[in-house]
Amino acid sequence: MNEFWLEILITVPAAGIDLVCHEMTELGSTGITVEERPLDTFVIPDPDEGVPEILTLKVYFPPDLPEAGLAQRVAERLACLVPLVPGLEPVVPRLRRIGAEDWAENWKQHFGILRIGSRLVVRPTWEDFQPGPRDAVLTLDPGMAFGTGSHATTRLCLEALAEAYEACPGPQRVLDVGTGSGILAVAAALLGARQVLGCDIDQTACQVALDNARQNNVAQQIAVTLDPLESLPGKFDMVLANILAEENARLAAALVSHLAPGGVLILSGILQEKEQLVIDAFAGRGLAGPDIRRREEWSCLCYRKEA
Numbered sequence: 001m002n003e004f005w006l007e008i009l010i011t012v013p014a015a016g017i018d019l020v021c022h023e024m025t026e027l028g029s030t031g032i033t034v035e036e037r038p039l040d041t042f043v044i045p046d047p048d049e050g051v052p053e054i055l056t057l058k059v060y061f062p063p064d065l066p067e068a069g070l071a072q073r074v075a076e077r078l079a080c081l082v083p084l085v086p087g088l089e090p091v092v093p094r095l096r097r098i099g100a101e102d103w104a105e106n107w108k109q110h111f112g113i114l115r116i117g118s119r120l121v122v123r124p125t126w127e128d129f130q131p132g133p134r135d136a137v138l139t140l141d142p143g144m145a146f147g148t149g150s151h152a153t154t155r156l157c158l159e160a161l162a163e164a165y166e167a168c169p170g171p172q173r174v175l176d177v178g179t180g181s182g183i184l185a186v187a188a189a190l191l192g193a194r195q196v197l198g199c200d201i202d203q204t205a206c207q208v209a210l211d212n213a214r215q216n217n218v219a220q221q222i223a224v225t226l227d228p229l230e231s232l233p234g235k236f237d238m239v240l241a242n243i244l245a246e247e248n249a250r251l252a253a254a255l256v257s258h259l260a261p262g263g264v265l266i267l268s269g270i271l272q273e274k275e276q277l278v279i280d281a282f283a284g285r286g287l288a289g290p291d292i293r294r295r296e297e298w299s300c301l302c303y304r305k306e307a
């Protein structure tokens with residue numbers, strides 16, 4: 001692994017982003033980010049949201065590239081683009097070294113041991129933890145799928161799920177729609193579910209969920225499928241869906257039809273401003289609730305199907 005990277009900041013008119021990225025890649029850059037466009041795989045970009053006219057690119061070069069003259073070469077490439085990109089300024093950018101650990105390790109600081117309710121503990125693989133006698137420890141190495149527990153939507157689901165298992169016995173048959181990393185499915189199995197079915201539209205997520213089930217020794221209780229919710233057989237004592245508000249609303253009939261009488265429905269991934277959209281979609285479907293939990297800008301709605 002490289003010990004450091006070379007980082008250059010360039011301000012670029014929005015219309016010139018593609019051309020500048022192309023030139024920087026030609027110069028040897030192996031990574032570029034746009035500061036004003038943070039990538040959040042969970043929030044669909046708002047098509048009405050205007051893009052700023054001027055954007056800041058952070059361009060990363062590997063250290064084996066000759067450092068001397070790199071900023072000058074970048075300026076020359078920018079100068080070539082000036083006739084094509086009105087407003088582009090071919091200044092010699094400042095170059096700085098950043099430690100590789102900034103990338104590879106720093107994010108781990110934001111993902112530590114998480115205790116949820118009286119028994120559930122989410123532990124990243126690199127953290128040591130001495131469990132108490134009643135602790136259900138979920139060990140997770142975030143793969144290429146959503147769900148570490150640190151996102152508010154997952155956290156809200158985990159809290160609602162853990163609460164459902166405060167009563168004994170907790171839900172025995174569980175359906176996790178949009179299982180992602182499998183974090184909710186694994187949590188349910190560790191807390192006592194006998195049968196958990198996770199489904200996802202993403203094949204990588206299904207694989208990661210299975211890996212996490214194996215890592216936590218609950219693979220026997222968990223099945224994962226790519227099949228769409230509408231085609232899944234069975235009724236469940238708990239249905240979890242950490243998907244977007246619009247998707248929860250679209251799937252309302254199918255989600256409720258998979259609930260056994262008295263079953264618990266936990267809906268997450270709902271921006272607070274979209275709460276009413278989901279409440280309206282689930283009204284008149286024989287459900288009591290919702291109990292609403294909120295964290296940051298997110299809401300989680302919990303219902304119980306009438307027995």
Ligand SMILES: C[S@@+](CC[C@H](N)C(=O)[O-])C[C@H]1O[C@@H](n2cnc3c(N)ncnc32)[C@H](O)[C@@H]1O
Binds near residue numbers: 042149179242
């Ligand atoms: C926000 S992630 C949630 C992951 C995990 N359950 C958690 O709570 O952290 C949403 C997941 O739902 C999946 N998804 C979105 N729409 C879906 C649908 N209609 N059916 C099944 N999975 C869906 C996505 O592929 C993604 O893995």
